[in-house]
Amino acid sequence: MSVSISIVNLRTTPFAHPEFAVIPALGTATKTLKTVNADDYSANYPLLAAFGVALSAGADPAPGAVFATGAYAMTAADSAVVCDNGAVARTITLPASGTVPDGTTVYVYHRTGAANITVDGAGADTVNGAATATLTTGQVLRVAISGTNWVSV
Secondary structure, three states: EEEEEEEEEEOOOOOOEEEOOOOOOOOEEEEEEHHHHHHHHHHHHHHHHHHEEEEOOOOOOOEEEEEEEEEOOOOOOOOEEEOOOOOOOOOEEEOHHOOOOOOOOEEHHHEEEOOOEEEEOOOOHHHHHHHHEEOOOOOOOEHHHHHHEEEEE
16 A cells, blocks of 8 residues: 655745755745655654645544645644635635744645635735735745744745
8 A cells, every 4th residue: 555745845945855856936846755655754744844745645634734725714723724625715814823833834835726825814914014915826835933023934
């Protein structure tokens, strides 16, 4: 039995991976691995997400990575959201400031779709000092929480 593993590089620079070689900036790589190898990956999901890489095994996103085709409210367990939105604008709401420690970093990547993605701070939280930020196709927002403000890092 095997499983298909996909890695999405959310960074604006290439990501070198020992089994996938180099994944281009904002690129995706997929590989079929033996189950035992796929199981090994599960322990590294949070580490990969911290480097700006969203990983999925089969059809399911890895813990910490979410693949959104609609509006989505991030939780404290989420570290990356990859958005495929078509022609309909969507909103991704960042985790509430009180639910994550200061310095927590998350990524929102607008991978495909003609409509914009709005990134919203939960409640009174702000994004770079504003109520929201807007992403167009191909853009990545990498922000860290500082008090009640998500700031680009």
